[in-house]
Amino acid sequence: MxxxxxxxxxxxxxxxxxxxxxxxxxxxxxxxxxxxxxxxxxxxxxxxxxxxxAGMLSPVAELERAGAEVFALGLRSCVLWPQIVQGLNQPVDLRMQGSLLLAHRGDAGAAQRVVGLLQAKADAPYQPQPLSLDALRELEPAIQGPALAWLLPCEGQIHPxxxxxxxxxxxxxxxxxxxxxxxxxxxxxxxxxxxxxxxxxxxxxxxxxxxxxxxxxxxxVRGVRGEVFWLHAPGVPLHRPVRLLHPRHSVYLVPRPDDVIVVGASEIESEDRSPVSLRSTLELLSAAHSAIPALAEARVVHTETNLRPALPxxxxxxxxxxxxxxxxxxxxxxxxxxxxxxxxxxxxxxx
Ligand SMILES: Cc1cc2nc3c(=O)[nH]c(=O)nc-3n(C[C@H](O)[C@H](O)[C@H](O)COP(=O)(O)OP(=O)(O)OC[C@H]3O[C@@H](n4cnc5c(N)ncnc54)[C@H](O)[C@@H]3O)c2cc1C
Structure with missing residues (x-):
């Protein structure tokens, strides 16, 4: 044309x-x-x-709340992102090494419900794969709290x-x-x-x-408030995004270069862009610490609030x-x- x-x-x-x-x-x-x-x-x-x-590229994990259209668009984008990044003259941290779902033993019921849902909605090659604790330690030695883990092999992350x-x-x-x-x-x-x-x-x-x-x-369109925390955690290795399956709040940790780990995110029906709340701080960071106890000495170097654009x-x-x-x-x-x-x-x- x-x-x-x-x-x-x-x-x-x-x-x-x-x-x-x-x-x-x-x-x-x-x-x-x-x-x-x-x-x-x-x-x-x-x-x-x-x-x-956070830049998570999670077609399967998003199926907990999204449908077939988002899943298909997500799988296609996971093919397109590496091609796009290749066409850019500046480096972009893009990792397609899978992501992890984690749960504490006491939350096994809530976690199994989510995993069952993902298994029912995702085609066989994309379904969550149960990991033994030994296999988990091999992939992510810093993760010490959760007793249950699944690998989502097709997922990844990009540095926004x-x-x-x-x-x-x-x-x-x-x-x-x-x-x-x-x-x-x-x-x-x-x-x-x-x-x-x-x-x-x-x-x-x-x-x-x-x-x-x-x-x-x-x-x-409406804005849906989300809050994230950036932790500086030298000496705490994390290689891929992890989500903690929890009955009350959904928490994820995403590694970035230079020892930064992004912890997110609240999801609140509000267009309030004011700074992060005490409640979100306690809930998200406690959950993050429960998954990776070595984060205790991490420094909170940045917090951010923004609005996700959502239609009815x-x-x-x-x-x-x-x-x-x-x-x-x-x-x-x-x-x-x-x-x-x-x-x-x-x-x-x-x-
Ligand atoms: C806390 C949080 C965590 C998230 N985590 C993830 C994640 O891990 N993975 C994922 O896939 N997505 C994630 N998202 C969602 C993702 O960021 C959004 O879906 C995405 O940014 C929407 O893109 P957009 O281009 O439509 O809108 P935006 O990125 O919001 O961009 C809209 C642009 O329009 C401009 N604009 C506004 N008004 C005007 C105007 N009048 N004239 C001209 N320009 C205007 C704005 O300045 C802005 O630059 C997250 C969002 C939040 C808030």
């Missing part, structure tokens, strides 16, 4: 993946976002959820900060025009209205609305109209499903 002029509202995971892919295909791409720049410290009060995410920055840098090299400090106030077919006081009209052959929670009120049915939505595509509702699995959704959208548009 001849080169198209493309406008994108929103530079989160979706906006950056779209810009990277479309510019690589030779299209002229412009992206508008209220953030002050492409890096993690740029802020606008609407900080992309993608910065805060590295990926978001690398996608922006690569897009710029491919000719993407990034317009920072620019809020899109209205999206119409082939048109973006930018700015509130003296709005500018920008016209394109096609526009994408990927503003996440910022798409309100055009979409019935908690499912992702991809809708086309002439000159306009809307993608939203990636909820708790944006990193997991964004590459496959972008691939699907561009295929449907023949772009």
């Amino acid at each position: 001849a080169a198209q002029r493309i406008g994108i509202a929103g530079a989160g995971v979706l906006g950056r993946l779209l810009a990277f892919t479309l510019s690589r295909a030779g299209h002229a791409v412009q992206v508008f976002d209220p953030a002050s720049g492409p890096g993690p410290r740029a802020d606008s009060g609407l900080r992309a959820a993608g910065w805060t995410a 900060w590295q990926a978001l920055q690398a996608l922006a840098a690569q897009g710029a090299e491919q000719g993407v025009q990034w317009h920072w400090n620019r809020s899109v106030t209205r999206v119409d077919a082939g048109e973006l209205l930018v700015g509130a006081i003296h709005p500018e009209r920008h016209t394109f052959d096609h526009v994408f609305d990927v503003r996440g929670v910022g798409a309100k009120p055009a979409l019935p 049915d908690n499912l992702p939505a991809l809708r086309h109209a002439p000159g306009l595509t809307v993608i939203n509702g990636l909820f708790r699995h944006g990193w997991l499903i964004a590459p496959a959704l972008v691939e699907q959208a561009l295929h449907e548009l023949s772009l």
